[in-house]
Amino acid sequence: MDLSFNTEQEQLRQDVRAFLAQECDRAVVRELEESELGYSPEMWKKMAGRGWLGLVFPEAHGGRGKGFMDLVVLMEEFGRCPCPCPYQTGVLQSGLALLELGSEAQKRDYLPRILGGDLRFSLCLTEPSASYDPWGVQVRGMTRGESWVLNGAKMFIQYAASADYYLVVARTRDNDDDPSDGLSLFLVDARSDGISRTPLVTIADDKQCEIIFDQVLVPRQNLVGPLHQAWPAVRKVMTLCTIAMCAEMAGGTQAALEYAVEYSKHRVQFGRPIGSFQAIQHYAANMLTDSDAARLSAYEAASLVDAGEPYEMVASQAKAVCSEAYQRVTATGHQILGGLGFYKELDMQLWYRRAKAMEQFFGDADYHRERVAQLMGL
Amino acid sequence: MDFRFNEEQVAFQQEIRAFFAEEMAPEKTEGRGERKEMYGYDLEFERALRRKTGDRGYLGVAWPEEYGGQAKGMFYQAILGYEAAYAAAPAVDIGVSIVAAPLMLFGTPEQKEFFLPKILKGEINFCLGYSEPGAGSDLASLETRAEIDGDDFVITGQKIFTTGAHKADYCWLAARTDPEAPKHKGISLMIVDMASPGITPRPLWTIAGWRHNEMFLDHVRVPKTNLIGELHRGWYQVATALDFERSGFASYGTAQRGLEKLVAYCKQHWRNGRPLSKDPLVRAKLAQVAIDISVGLRFTKLVAWMQAEGQVPSHEASVNKIWGSELLRRLSNEGMRVLGLYGGLDAESPHAPAGGWFPHEYLHSLAGTIGAGSNEIQRNVIAQRGLGMPR
Ligand SMILES: Cc1cc2nc3c(=O)[nH]c(=O)nc-3n(C[C@H](O)[C@H](O)[C@H](O)COP(=O)(O)OP(=O)(O)OC[C@H]3O[C@@H](n4cnc5c(N)ncnc54)[C@H](O)[C@@H]3O)c2cc1C
Numbered sequence: 192m193d194l195s196f197n198t199e200q201e202q203l204r205q206d207v208r209a210f211l212a213q214e215c216d217r218a219v220v221r222e223l224e225e226s227e228l229g230y231s232p233e234m235w236k237k238m239a240g241r242g243w244l245g246l247v248f249p250e251a252h253g254g255r256g257k258g259f260m261d262l263v264v265l266m267e268e269f270g271r272c273p274c275p276c277p278y279q280t281g282v283l284q285s286g287l288a289l290l291e292l293g294s295e296a297q298k299r300d301y302l303p304r305i306l307g308g309d310l311r312f313s314l315c316l317t318e319p320s321a322s323y324d325p326w327g328v329q330v331r332g333m334t335r336g337e338s339w340v341l342n343g344a345k346m347f348i349q350y351a352a353s354a355d356y357y358l359v360v361a362r363t364r365d366n367d368d369d370p371s372d373g374l375s376l377f378l379v380d381a382r383s384d385g386i387s388r389t390p391l392v393t394i395a396d397d398k399q400c401e402i403i404f405d406q407v408l409v410p411r412q413n414l415v416g417p418l419h420q421a422w423p424a425v426r427k428v429m430t431l432c433t434i435a436m437c438a439e440m441a442g443g444t445q446a447a448l449e450y451a452v453e454y455s456k457h458r459v460q461f462g463r464p465i466g467s468f469q470a471i472q473h474y475a476a477n478m479l480t481d482s483d484a485a486r487l488s489a490y491e492a493a494s495l496v497d498a499g500e501p502y503e504m505v506a507s508q509a510k511a512v513c514s515e516a517y518q519r520v521t522a523t524g525h526q527i528l529g530g531l532g533f534y535k536e537l538d539m540q541l542w543y544r545r546a547k548a549m550e551q552f553f554g555d556a557d558y559h560r561e562r563v564a565q566l567m568g569l
Numbered sequence: 570m571d572f573r574f575n576e577e578q579v580a581f582q583q584e585i586r587a588f589f590a591e592e593m594a595p596e597k598t599e600g601r602g603e604r605k606e607m608y609g610y611d612l613e614f615e616r617a618l619r620r621k622t623g624d625r626g627y628l629g630v631a632w633p634e635e636y637g638g639q640a641k642g643m644f645y646q647a648i649l650g651y652e653a654a655y656a657a658a659p660a661v662d663i664g665v666s667i668v669a670a671p672l673m674l675f676g677t678p679e680q681k682e683f684f685l686p687k688i689l690k691g692e693i694n695f696c697l698g699y700s701e702p703g704a705g706s707d708l709a710s711l712e713t714r715a716e717i718d719g720d721d722f723v724i725t726g727q728k729i730f731t732t733g734a735h736k737a738d739y740c741w742l743a744a745r746t747d748p749e750a751p752k753h754k755g756i757s758l759m760i761v762d763m764a765s766p767g768i769t770p771r772p773l774w775t776i777a778g779w780r781h782n783e784m785f786l787d788h789v790r791v792p793k794t795n796l797i798g799e800l801h802r803g804w805y806q807v808a809t810a811l812d813f814e815r816s817g818f819a820s821y822g823t824a825q826r827g828l829e830k831l832v833a834y835c836k837q838h839w840r841n842g843r844p845l846s847k848d849p850l851v852r853a854k855l856a857q858v859a860i861d862i863s864v865g866l867r868f869t870k871l872v873a874w875m876q877a878e879g880q881v882p883s884h885e886a887s888v889n890k891i892w893g894s895e896l897l898r899r900l901s902n903e904g905m906r907v908l909g910l911y912g913g914l915d916a917e918s919p920h921a922p923a924g925g926w927f928p929h930e931y932l933h934s935l936a937g938t939i940g941a942g943s944n945e946i947q948r949n950v951i952a953q954r955g956l957g958m959p960r
Contacts, residue, residue: 192578192644193571194874260570452956467959472952479951480888487867491572498571508860563859564852569832 194490200264207243207268215274217538223275228353229398230276239308244282248290253303259431259493263438267486270442273541275396277311277350279439279552283432285312285358291424292376292416301356301378313354313381315345315402316425323429323554325371325422330404332361332375339377339409341385344401351400352388354381359404364419371422378413379404395548433553434496434506437489440513440549444485444520447542448478451524458529465527474523481516488512504566511559517546572870574644581641582648585627589656592618604916607779608659612736615659616694622653622660623691636673636685643876647818647869654822661819663733664688664695668741675758675798675806684739684760696734698742698761698784699807701727706946708743709752709804713786715744715759717793722746722759724767724789730940734770734782737763747801758803760795777932818873820893820937821865824900827930828858830923831904838922845907854903861896868892884955887947894937894944901930 196204214234215223223230238244247262248254269278286305289298304310320327330343341361351357357379364373379386385407391399416424452475455466465471488509495502521543525532532539550556574582591597603611610618622628631646632638639645653660669688672681687693704711713726724744734740740761747755761768767789770782798806832855835845845851868889875882904927905912916925938944952958 192574192870192874192877194871195878196570452958456957456959464959466952469949472958473945473948475956475958476887476891476948476951479884479955480891483868483871483885483888484864484892487871488864490570491867494570494572498573500573505863508863511857511860512864557853560853560856560860561849563856567832567856567859569835569846569852569855 196260196264200261203261204264204268206241207265208271210237210241211268211272211274215272217541220273220275220541221535224396229350229396235276236308238276239306244278244308245306248286248302248306252290252298253306259434259496260490262435263489263493266435266438267442267445270439270444270545271446273443273446273545277313277353279432279436280313280349281305281311281354283435284314284428285356287428287431288314288358288376288425289415291428292421294415297378297415310356311350311354312356312358313348313351314428315348315351315357315359316429317345317347319344319346321346323558325374328360328362328370328374330359330361332359332363332377332409335408337411339411339414341377341379341404341407341409344403346399346401347391348400348402350398351381351402352390352398357381357402358415360421360425371426373419374422374425375418376415376421376425377409378415379407379409383407383409393548395544397548429553430503430506431496433510434489434492434502436549436552437485437492437506437509437513440517440546441482441485441489443542443545443549444482444513444517447517447521447524447539447546448475448482450538450542451475451478451527455527471527474527478520478523481520485509485513485516504563507559507562507566510553511556511563514550514556514559517542518550521546572867574648578644578648581630581645582652585649585652586655588622588625588627589652589658589660592621593656593658604778605780606736607732607781609657609779610659615736616691618658618660619662619691619694621691622658623689628661628665628691629689632669632685632689633673636681637689643873647873650818651822651869654819655826657823657826660691662691662694663697663741664693664739667697668695671758671806671809672797674809677794679794680760680797693738694733694736696731696737696740696763696782696784698728698731698734698740698744700730702729702783706943708807709756711743711745711756713742713744714748715746715757715791717746718790720793721790722793722796724761724786724791726786728784728786729773731770731782731784734763734784735772735780739763740768740784741797743803743807746803750801753804755801756803756807757800758797758806759791760797761789761791765789765791775932776935777929818869820897821862821869823930824858824862824865824893824896827897827900827904827923827926828855828862830926831855831858831900831907834922835907840909851907854907858896858900858903861892861899865889865892865896884951887942887950887955890941891938891944891947891951894934897930897934897937901927901934905931 242255243265245254246257246265250256289302305312318327318329333340359377359379360374361377362373363375366372385405387403389401391401393399455471456464458465492502492505492509495505524539528537528539531537601610601614608615626639627649629638630641630649631643634640650661665688699708701711715722715724740763742759742761743756745755746757767787769785773781773783775781835851838845872882872885872889908922908927911922913928914921
């Protein structure tokens with residue numbers, strides 16, 4: 192057992208924290224939220240230059256070849272900041288899906304450019320069904336001559352408006368007994384004819400879109416991975432991304448706690464700092480408990496990935512824990528801030544809104560409790 | 570970062586699990602149940618098991634070699650505590666969990682030589698004489714007096730909630746030696762032979778049915794050589810000892826035992842045309858308990874790891890204490906809900922699910938959030954020590 196970060200990881204944390212303090216203070220966060228793109232391409236390029244986009248990808252594909260514990264550090268810092276950028280969908284979901292399923296040529300053509308910050312991707316899994324399970328995928332992929340044709344709607348796709356490519360999970364064959372059979376992954380140029388996008392305004396300003404695919408032609412060679420059998424790899428990628436998101440949530444939880452405690456030390460009522468009131472102290476104690484639970488659960492999940500051990504159970508435990516902890520901590524944080532916290536000038540709202548959004552991504556606590564129940568053999 | 574036990578630790582866990590499974594097998598526990606005792610077994614059984622556990626060397630698994638231990642470190646202590654609780658085996662007494670560590674730190678060579686080997690072998694057991702009717706959370710206001718008379722202390726006063734006073738060989742006692750000094754600065758720690766004249770434990774019956782005690786001390790003579798550490802410095806030593814106590818690992822063993830009982834019941838029993846385990850509400854409750862146990866084990870590992878690294882856990886131990894004690898309350902409460910009307914049946918009833926574990930734990934778990942420093946006091950510690958919030 193070793194519950195410490197290694198020196199390289201500690202260094203990475205310092206570097207990322209210093210970088211974000213410089214490039215992405217809370218005023219910038221607010222600006223980016225309001226901007227059309229939702230993130231800063233210049234900052235994105237700088238992060239690519241520091242090797243952070245390629246952190247967990249093999250060196251052969253332009254990555255840095257680091258482990259998931261390193262990624263945890265980066266994600267925690269993104270969560271603290273909180274840094275608005277397409278890391279989840281653009282780098283992790285899309286990059287890992289390509290890594291898992293792509294041909295050598297596809298990896299060679301796209302991965303280095305994704306990790307270098309030159310190409311933007313969005314992974315398109317969720318649909319109007321709002322499900323992360325195979326039955327929820329109804330977008331159709333059919334052959335027509337030398338091409339594939341895609342039809343249907345994707346929903347809740349982050350940063351889709353600015354993406355160059357979509358990786359689209361589509362149904363290529365029906366199997367009523369097993370909806371996970373018959374799913375395939377396609378690489379689609381975002382500018383193809385027949386694609387239309389409608390922005391979705393959401394609680395966390397994460398630039399989601401509804402995307403309609405209407406007779407969209409996709410070249411034959413743009414199938415990524417085995418026909419009909421993409422699901423196991425997609426599922427794996429989603430689980431890995433869930434772990435990364437847990438770390439991001441843990442970082443946000445920790446920052447929200449620190450923000451509230453700091454506020455309580457300076458706000459004076461009845462002639463004393465409100466942080467000396469026991470009601471406030473006990474809120475804070477509960478917040479710290481939640482925050483540590485979130486942090487340690489995310490850490491354990493990531494450490495299992497690095498150790499090559501099964502991680503599904505702990506990933507689901509972690510997502511259930513982090514979903515509730517982040518929400519509770521930010522809500523209690525608002526209580527500590529009093530009336531002032533209700534206004535945009537204070538920072539708690541940045542985490543409070545993200546807590547809710549991230550709770551929904553990859554399934555909320557109820558969803559993951561059910562996964563835990565299944566994995567327990569119930 | 571790595572949360573896994575290493576191979577040797579896993580092997581130890583398997584070994585000790587097998588040991589307790591054998592010692593707690595139905596053939597051995599048959600007829601030994603005693604509900605008036607906290608652990609639920611008669612005192613002979615308890616003593617014999619403690620000795621056997623001591624003989625195997627398990628009690629000193631984490632102790633330094635100079636005291637006869639195996640020096641294997643805190644993870645082994647955690648595993649021992651967890652497995653004993655998982656088996657509900659009355660094997661790890663206050664002597665091992667609370668007294669030994671401060672005795673090693675503050676005791677004289679003679680005290681260590683006399684007491685440590687006996688604790689190690691499970692030959693003697695202790696009770697803890699801290700709380701008084703007027704001194705609970707505010708322990709430093711305790712009033713039991715220890716006056717110096719020649720080579721002895723003469724102790725007079727009353728203790729309360731003294732777990733196991735009726736069966737203990739020794740008491741690890743806090744008493745006031747300087748009534749003039751500020752309250753934290755006039756307390757001393759000492760070991761009292763429970764066979765001394767003037768000690769009277771009287772029963773207090775808990776709502777969980779087992780015997781607790783109040784303990785009266787009337788001019789009890791204790792040799793000055795039984796003083797632990799420095800005179801009047803007892804408060805600071807108590808604080809150290811409590812930090813060891815709070816790092817308790819046992820709750821999750823108990824919780825895992827309860828969860829397994831509940832899961833087994835839910836798989837075997839049907840309601841509304843399906844096994845309880847297929848009911849979405851029940852599944853969510855069972856999964857949540859499993860998740861809460863997993864979180865608790867992470868907290869425990871953090872505390873044990875910090876200790877193994879030579880760091881002193883403070884608020885981390887408090888977080889763990891709150892989590893474990895509140896988890897047992899939630900588990901017993903949710904368990905009784907899942908069991909429905911059967912949930913309230915006492916162990917005596919042949920119809921009682923899981924041997925009446927749930928209603929018993931529902932009562933018993935009330936103590937966990939109060940004893941060893943109430944959860945409110947723990948939250949004060951977290952806020953003030955952990956987060957630096959003002960007093
Ligand atoms: C099963 C059991 C076994 C025990 N075994 C032992 C033993 O072996 N030896 C021994 O010496 N003692 C033992 N105790 C006593 C235990 O340590 C005390 O019960 C505990 O310290 C609380 O003291 P109290 O019961 O007097 O409650 P009080 O101190 O009167 O507390 C009552 C309530 O007030 C709250 N409160 C008190 N002070 C504060 C504060 N500053 N801030 C916020 N809330 C506060 C408490 O949290 C609690 O909710 C045992 C107790 C139990 C229940």
